[in-house]
Amino acid sequence: MKKAIVFKNVRKNYKQLKAVDGISLSIEKGEFFGLLGPNGAGKSTLINMMAGLVKPSDGNISVMGFDVNKEYQEARHSVGIVPQELVFDPFFNVREMLRFQAGYFGKDKSNDKWVDEVIERLDLTEKSSTNMRKLSGGMKRRALIAQALVHRPPVIVLDEPTAGVDVELRQKLWSFIKELNNEGHTIVLTTHYLEEAEALCNRVAMMKSGKIVALDSTKNLLKEFSLKNLKVRLEKNNIKKISVLLKETPFQQEDDWCTFKLKKVSDASGIIEKLNSLKIQILDLKLIESDLENIFLKLTGKN
């Protein structure tokens, strides 16, 4: 499969700070790729270098086979970027803004039909003649997404597209982005909402301090770093007892709940048997599976 985006040993230094530190990464055509990391990890710098907004200190980046510096015009035709900030031109309404944006890419009036389709698919029809200043935050976000699509790019990059967006709109945006992916667009998503990445992305890269600390399919990451916890609710007297009797099986206590970390699911039956043999009554129990958030916190060292 041909690559949609290739980063080759990309670096960006701001004086002493290594914002991006030697990243090499390929994103396949048609992939739904997630870029995760805490603030300052280097995600936006990486995307801005790909968009030509920031010049790399070293390395090469290509989009659909076009070098973003040497063949910048072709590369920019191939990518639509939804910026993180809600930026807009206060002089124009939604439709005008979208038509101007398409025009910058050399699209003439024959593209207006597609602009209207994008407006409709993003539920912006009623607001298409409204000045950008007068739109709500959610509507501005939709207009930004529309702006990235007007020139029909094969690659779409969404930098925190659902930040500050209510749950209903977030769901709508998710399904729209999924549709785009199903139509063959390559999607790159940076997000703080890990459930978003878990629900949408086929593959995920986790960044920390300008480096990639994990890169795999979402499924494999969940499998590889999966942590399972057994939570049991006991009477408070019994909790004191087991802290003495189960010295070799450490646990964390929160009110009357004790959490045991498991290496494998079968360890749970051993703990339950031990508690039974000690005649300690289990009032309630839960088996909790790890999610992307746990993996993210583990890898990025955030608690």
Added chain:
Amino acid sequence: MNTFRDQLIGTWTLLKKELLRFWRVAFQTVAAPVITGILYLLIFSQVLGDRLEVYEGVNYLVFLIPGLIMMSLLQNSFSNSSSSLIQAKIMGNIVFLLLTPLSYLQLFFAFLIAAIVRGMFVGICIYLIAMFYVDLPVEHPWFVFIFAFCGGGLMGAFGMIAGIWATRFDQMAAFGNFVIMPLSMLSGVFYSIHSLPQMWQNISHFNPFFYMIDGFRYGFFGQSDTSPYLSLLIVVSFFIILSFITIRMLKSGYKLRN
């Protein structure tokens, strides 16, 4: 592929947007400078109209009009490109231009032509209103046009430099208040530099605005303080130098792609 046709459409789109941008706020961008120009005309002509004759056979009011037209043209050409860039930078919507395949030359020409158009439009409005008061001769129309075009272009390029360099509105205001305003006021809009003491006459020759005003005025009266060809040479040279600097800034991404 980014074809030549794509590039033409891209440049035309940006030019159209820049023209609409000032037209949407024409009250501020056209009406206000026209009224300011007319007020200068009324006040100075009332106070000095009958007492001064700068050129032989040319009434002071008539002498004043080309200078005021050119001063407004220059200030508005500067304002158009500088305000567009600084607003887009501060609002963050400059990103929509930087993400496109528009080349540095496309950006340069679109901003430049929009600046010239706004400057000329304001100038023509002042000229048309002034026609109600006096008969203004136009001895050399091509000189009028070429100085208006090059002056507007020079200031449009200068506005781009200021807009790219400035990162705050107060820095931009400093450009207007401490560079553009003094240079235009001391350029001979309201007087002939021959009426100044020798030292100030010499200093005036270092002011590029003087050549733009003087050459433009020559187009109307066929008379000027210095050779119109020297003025043309200096104005065209400044236009080329400032355009070169602007293109270099746009090409390198100075303070834009950072």
